[in-house]
Amino acid sequence: MNYNIDNKPLLDVQSLTVRFTVKRGGFFSEAKHLYAVDDISFQIKRGETLAIVGESGSGKTTAALAVAQLVKAYKGRVDLDGTDFLTLKDEALRLARSKMQFIFQDPYSSLNPRVRAEKIVREPLDNLGAVRDEERQAIVDKLFEAVGLHPEQQRLFPHQFSGGQRQRIGIARALATQPDLIICDEPVSALDVAVQAQILNLLRKLQADFGLTFLFISHDLGVVQHMCDSIAVMYMGKIVEYADRLSLFNNPLHPYTKALLSAVPTVDKKRRAETKRILIPGDPPDPLDLPKGCRFANRCPVAQDRCKSEQPILRELKSGHKVACHLVDENEVSPL
Ligand SMILES: Nc1ncnc2c1ncn2[C@@H]1O[C@H](COP(=O)(O)OP(=O)(O)OP(=O)(O)O)[C@@H](O)[C@H]1O
Ligand code: SF4
Numbered sequence: 001m002n003y004n005i006d007n008k009p010l011l012d013v014q015s016l017t018v019r020f021t022v023k024r025g026g027f028f029s030e031a032k033h034l035y036a037v038d039d040i041s042f043q044i045k046r047g048e049t050l051a052i053v054g055e056s057g058s059g060k061t062t063a064a065l066a067v068a069q070l071v072k073a074y075k076g077r078v079d080l081d082g083t084d085f086l087t088l089k090d091e092a093l094r095l096a097r098s099k100m101q102f103i104f105q106d107p108y109s110s111l112n113p114r115v116r117a118e119k120i121v122r123e124p125l126d127n128l129g130a131v132r133d134e135e136r137q138a139i140v141d142k143l144f145e146a147v148g149l150h151p152e153q154q155r156l157f158p159h160q161f162s163g164g165q166r167q168r169i170g171i172a173r174a175l176a177t178q179p180d181l182i183i184c185d186e187p188v189s190a191l192d193v194a195v196q197a198q199i200l201n202l203l204r205k206l207q208a209d210f211g212l213t214f215l216f217i218s219h220d221l222g223v224v225q226h227m228c229d230s231i232a233v234m235y236m237g238k239i240v241e242y243a244d245r246l247s248l249f250n251n252p253l254h255p256y257t258k259a260l261l262s263a264v265p266t267v268d269k270k271r272r273a274e275t276k277r278i279l280i281p282g283d284p285p286d287p288l289d290l291p292k293g294c295r296f297a298n299r300c301p302v303a304q305d306r307c308k309s310e311q312p313i314l315r316e317l318k319s320g321h322k323v324a325c326h327l328v329d330e331n332e333v334s335p336l
């Protein structure tokens with residue numbers, strides 16, 4: 001791995017915006033733009049993990065797909081290791097993309113059921129064509145070992161594995177091209193709690209062993225609490241809070257983050273005694289008809305008139321913690 005000596009982020013995403021054109025209603029209805037990701041910026045240093053957290057529909061997957069040019073960004077810039085990724089095309093894009101791999105939520109549907117595990121893991125190497133044929137098997141052997149699978153399991157088909165083992169195959173496959181960045185989109189959401197812990201431990205170990213950088217997507221702050229260096233909380237296409245892990249867990253500032261965090265079970269007795277479960281009433285607004293002011297205002301227990309008319313911008317506080325809420329002042333106290 002070539003480590004950056006100037007400590008520049010491996011991934012630098014600036015003002016990324018993705019909009020879909022959606023037609024709702026009858027044949028003659030007007031097409032509207034749905035801003036699934038709306039002007040978000042984030043950075044990940046080499047060897048670190050950024051978690052993007054938010055409820056369903058907040059734009060997490062779309063943001064990740066846009067980073068990899070798997071959906072088209074409407075605006076913004078993505079730099080991967082100093083390369084302006086969104087301007088790449090054809091062969092240059094194919095090569096650069098091999099440095100960025102995905103692990104998906106559902107190991108049941110993301111692996112081809114008719115292909116043996118060994119070939120599933122080897123395929124990215126075959127597609128890349130950069131490694132000599134005879135070396136590929138040795139790499140596959142090492143990958144099976146690295147993810148805790150036995151050599152004889154290479155001959156099996158996906159349905160002959162448990163859910164957790166299938167996710168291990170997905171991880172081995174993602175590692176095959178020695179990527180710099182791995183995008184994990186809800187990698188443990190489909191698994192039992194005990195298996196979730198095993199897979200999270202495995203990802204952490206692989207990160208330490210291979211210096212991997214993760215963009216880790218989850219709807220559950222509990223899953224990322226032992227997994228990341230920093231966290232961006234998304235709501236309706238926007239980042240509403242962005243901080244290092246400890247700041248976010250110890251001093252959540254945005255009312256939405258506070259509510260998400262109050263639902264996370266904790267073994268810390270003090271925190272358990274202090275935390276009241278905050279229920280968020282109502283539903284998120286229609287993404288095709290967003291309010292003028294704060295997108296969380298219709299559900300926020302402390303919303304004021306200003307919140308309904310003026311959209312809060314994501315601003316950086318003295319500690320480096322970023323938040324988009326009118327009611328958080330420089331004393332860094334949450335209004336909720
Ligand atoms: N291809 C598409 N065409 C139109 N709208 C889309 C498309 N893909 C996503 N959306 C919309 O964009 C918004 C964000 O979706 P996205 O899948 O990125 O959310 P998510 O945070 O990953 O949610 P989940 O936790 O359910 O996976 C949603 O309103 C969704 O309906
Ligand atoms: S800006 Fe207002 S509505 Fe939005 S989160 Fe802050 S207090 Fe709540």
Ligand SMILES: [Mg+2]
Pocket residue numbers: 060061062
């Ligand atoms: Mg998603």
